Each structure stands twice: as C-alpha cells, then as structure tokens.
Amino acid sequence: MGSKVNILVEGQTEETFVNSVLAPYLFQYGIFPVPIIVKTNIEENGTTHKGGFVRYSExxxxxxxxxxxxSADIVTTMMxxxxxxxxxxxxxxxxxxxxFEKVRYLERAWSEDIHHKKFFPYLQLHExxxxxxxxxxxxxxxxSEKQxxxxxxxxxxxxxxxxEEINxxxxxxxxxxxxKVAPEYQKVFHGPLIAGRIGLEKIKDECHHFSDWINTLKHFKDKKT
Incomplete structure (x- = not known):
C-alpha cells in the first residue's frame, strides 16, 4: 500500500513540477505526492487567491x-x-x-511551531x-539564442x-x-519543463538540500515499516 504525501506548494510552477517530475519519480517507491497551492487571500465574497507567500498566519x-x-502520512512543503x-x-x-545552515535553522523553527509528528517542512534554496x-x-x-x-x-x-547558493x-x-538573458522565460511553463529535461537524479547530485528532502520522502515507507 502506498503512502500519500500532501505538499503545500508556493504556486503553479511547483504544482506542475510535483505532478510532472516529482510524482513519477516517487511512484516507484510507493509514495504518492499531492500538491496543494497555498491560498494567500480569501475575500469576503469568497474569492480565493492562490500562490505566493504573504502572511505566515495564513x-x-x-x-x-x-x-x-x-489519509495523508506526511505533510510537507515546497516554498x-x-x-x-x-x-x-x-x-x-x-x-x-x-x-544551508540558515535554511535548516528556519525549517527546524517551522517544525517546532507546527509541532506535529506528520509535518516535515522544506524550504527551497533560494527559489x-x-x-x-x-x-x-x-x-x-x-x-532560440542557445549559445x-x-x-x-x-x-x-x-x-x-x-x-542552491545562487543568492x-x-x-x-x-x-x-x-x-535577464532569456526575457521570454515563463516560469510556470518553462520551469518544470527544464527540470524534467535535467532529471531528478542530476538535480539531486548538485543540490544537496533538495536531495535530502527527496530522500526523506523516498525512504519514508522504510521508516514507517
């Protein structure tokens, strides 16, 4: 039986990345991630705005x-x-x-604030x-201007x-x-597309904080059993 992981994500880019790149990778380990875009504002008429990170209280x-x-075994984040x-x-x-030390400090502080055994926060360095x-x-x-x-x-x-150190x-x-060099870059479309072309294993080799997060998710079932 698989493990469901709710991932609170910052926006559509992360949602698409989880669905198109991360999910197929984790499926083979019996992990089923479900991205949920953060709601940043709910107006009096019920209109909901999604994406971004405005108020921590929300x-x-x-x-x-x-x-x-x-039904979820873990709640994590991609912010x-x-x-x-x-x-x-x-x-x-x-x-x-x-x-790296600073982001781990903030993740620990976040975990302590939520104080729940199912919560495993992740902050993306730097975005x-x-x-x-x-x-x-x-x-x-x-x-087009590839070179x-x-x-x-x-x-x-x-x-x-x-x-991850790029500031x-x-x-x-x-x-x-x-x-600056590719003004036609569209975050939601190009971001997940490029990540998929690179591949998760190569990204993990270069981005160790990201890799630690993926490995924790990947091996969650082992710890559970």
Missing amino acids: IRKQILRLLNDS DYYALPKSFPGKDDIQGHNC FESILFTSPLEIATVF YINRRLEDVRKKFSSP DNPNTNPSSRII
Whole structure:
C-alpha cells in the first residue's frame, strides 16, 4: 500500500513540477505526492487567491488543515527561502554561517511551531529556479539564442559551488538571472519543463538540500515499516 504525501506548494510552477517530475519519480517507491497551492487571500465574497507567500498566519492555518487529513502520512512543503515574510518562525533571530545552515535553522523553527509528528517542512534554496542552474545548457536549449544564454548562465553557475547558493538579492536571484538573458522565460511553463529535461537524479547530485528532502520522502515507507 502506498503512502500519500500532501505538499503545500508556493504556486503553479511547483504544482506542475510535483505532478510532472516529482510524482513519477516517487511512484516507484510507493509514495504518492499531492500538491496543494497555498491560498494567500480569501475575500469576503469568497474569492480565493492562490500562490505566493504573504502572511505566515495564513500558511500556518492551511498546514494545520492538511494535517487533519487522515489519509495523508506526511505533510510537507515546497516554498521559497527567498523573500520569506518577517513573521516566519525563526526569521527574526536566524542563525547560521551559510545559506544551508540558515535554511535548516528556519525549517527546524517551522517544525517546532507546527509541532506535529506528520509535518516535515522544506524550504527551497533560494527559489525554484535554483535547481535549474544544475544545467545551464538545458535552460538554454529551450530558447532560440542557445549559445549566448548557455554562456551567460554558465558564467553565473561557475561562481557558486552549488546551484542552491545562487543568492536572494532582488536583482540576482535565480529567476532574475534567467530572465535577464532569456526575457521570454515563463516560469510556470518553462520551469518544470527544464527540470524534467535535467532529471531528478542530476538535480539531486548538485543540490544537496533538495536531495535530502527527496530522500526523506523516498525512504519514508522504510521508516514507517
């Protein structure tokens, strides 16, 4: 029997990635991920807006609701580390010497705030497009000016030991770097497409924080039994 995993995701890009790239990979291990896009605002007339990370209090409520789903074995997340709200647990006293230590600190603080054995939070360093820098060539391949884009993005990649280190400055975050050389980049369409072309195993080899998350999901059934 398989294990259902509810994944609260930041937007349509992550939802598509889970459905088209992550799910087929996890199916072979008996893990069935279900992406749920975060609801960022509910108006008085009942209109719901989805996507993004605005108020932590709203995110917290949605996680608690997902934890009430008795059919789910785990509730996890796929939210950007970049531009977290100030109200996020641990944000006001974040500790760590590098982005990896800092993101783990925030994930622990988040886990402690929710305080539920089924909750396993994951924050994407620094945003979804970070994992695409695993292969600048695959990014470039889907656009017309392939050689130019590949050269420019390879120059970026060489400055960091891991794609996950590509930073969170508004002008130099991963998506901004891609758009700067490929203005036609459309996050929801191109992002999951490129990730699928790269392949999860290659992404895991380059992006260790991401890999730890995938491995925890992949081996969940082993721990359960």
